[in-house]
Amino acid sequence: MSNSKDGQSADKMQHGVHAEPDKVVEPEESMPEFTNEELPRSILNAIENAGWDSLTPVQAKSLPYQLYNRDLMVQAKTGSGKTGAFVLPLLEKLRPDINYTQALILVPTRELARQVEREARTIFEGTGLRVLSVYGGVGYGHQREALEKGAHMVVGTPGRILDLLLRRTFDLDDLETLIFDEADRMLSIGFYPDMCQVKSYLPRHPISTYMFSATFPEHVLRLSKEFMYKPQLLSLSSKQVHVTEIEHAYYEVPSMGKERHLMRILEMENPTSAIIFCNTKANVEFVATVLNNFGFNAADLTSDLSQSRREKVLEQLRNGDVRFLVATDIAARGIDVPDLSHVIMYEPPEDKESYIHRAGRTGRAGSSGIAISLVDVIQKLELQRISAAYSINFEHRQLPDDKQVIETINERLTTILEGRFRGKTILERERISRYKDLVRQIAQDEEQCTLVGMLLDELYQSSLHSRPPQPPTPKPRPNKSRPQKNYRSKSGKGGKPQGSRSGSSGNKRRY
Structure with a gap:
């Protein structure tokens, strides 16, 4: 039985691997469990x-x-x-x-x-x-x-x-x-x-x-x-x-306004970096434009890009100068970026084999990876066929609402602000303290609060722009x-x- 709740369980499985019962793997110097009589x-x-x-x-x-x-x-x-x-x-x-x-x-x-x-x-x-x-x-x-x-x-x-x-x-x-x-x-x-x-x-x-x-x-x-x-x-x-196994998950989204739901999902998932797959060049350009307009740092990759432009975009992705790459299957052939945390399928692939190729872009070299699909009611049926063909368990994730997104943003902003303040010198902190009265004054006026919101939005948008640095090898x-x-x-x-x-x-x- 389960006597504690850490959250909802998530099914995880590598693509192409059949589901098997969980197997306990003990340390080399294993220890036996206590009997009830032995428990303190x-x-x-x-x-x-x-x-x-x-x-x-x-x-x-x-x-x-x-x-x-x-x-x-x-x-x-x-x-x-x-x-x-x-x-x-x-x-x-x-x-x-x-x-x-x-x-x-x-x-x-x-x-x-x-x-x-x-x-x-x-x-x-x-x-x-x-x-x-x-x-x-x-x-x-x-x-x-x-x-x-x-x-x-x-x-x-x-x-x-x-x-x-x-x-x-x-x-x-x-x-x-x-x-x-x-x-x-x-x-x-x-x-x-x-x-x-x-x-x-x-x-x-x-x-x-x-x-x-x-x-x-x-x-x-x-x-x-x-x-x-x-x-x-x-x-x-x-x-x-x-x-680490690749997680396979999906969000069921309406066909209209899918790009808005993508924004919310990206804010909640907060990928280190990701490839977002679309089936057509038109959708690639549309999604990349929406991402950039919202504040995300994105580049598009389609088959008609010149080789020099293609290589420049991939180099920016590897260096972290670009956080999101929006691409078609054909344009993404041969891409090998080891630090991709997510693969997001804005549209499900047109054939089952393409799903495996897309999902395999993440989880490289022993790293963790998540493959997320955005599907409507009809596309969900295709996902079920992929699940049956490759024995993949897809986790159904609920679309975040406005309250959840705001709570996540607020927590992220608080972490950023407190982290920056810790790095300030004594003189810088004294300078900052001069504005306390002004902050209190602004906070008492509903319209004036928007001014503080403007500053916070600038800070938050800059955090979306690029991925944080990787931890060094100790x-x-x-x-x-x-x-x-x-x-x-x-x-x-x-x-x-x-x-x-x-x-x-x-x-x-x-x-």
């Missing part, structure tokens, strides 16, 4: 209080590794109970009698921060453990007060965590557990710079680190070594490990061998692995 009393109580019948597979499989403090990457589908998987072991690791932050959970969005906080409060009920979520877009007052009282577990977005660290209202000196939720996003191009800064605040003493994600692209496997000591991978969602760090740490039971019974403050030294690296 605190975890049994939490399961009973939450009304769960049993642990989900990801919780049961990952629990022993976490209680024995082995750095672990856990691959499991969305909706499989990942939040409970990393919160439950904290019942045995956190001490409610000491008022400092002992566990930090890093998440990519404020909504996920709130979701993890809600589930943790349910699991921690009656234990005296305090949990706090911190994220941008709100004032610092409440978050600062909660930190002063002592939050045993803090869950937050990297930008706000970094802001609090820089303001010295938060410290990680006594941290013992670090968790990355949706690790593929946490180590993505957008968050990596902040993650590197957060890493500089981690304590010198050994800590346990865990990463949870539905997929582990090659760059995440590589960058994980910057934060973990000899990490092992536990996979519960794929027959193949270390290979230099390998020498790993020093250390003895394996085993926890003792708090209750002193049975010698089961339990968290304790006294056992904080052992098998983790020092930063």
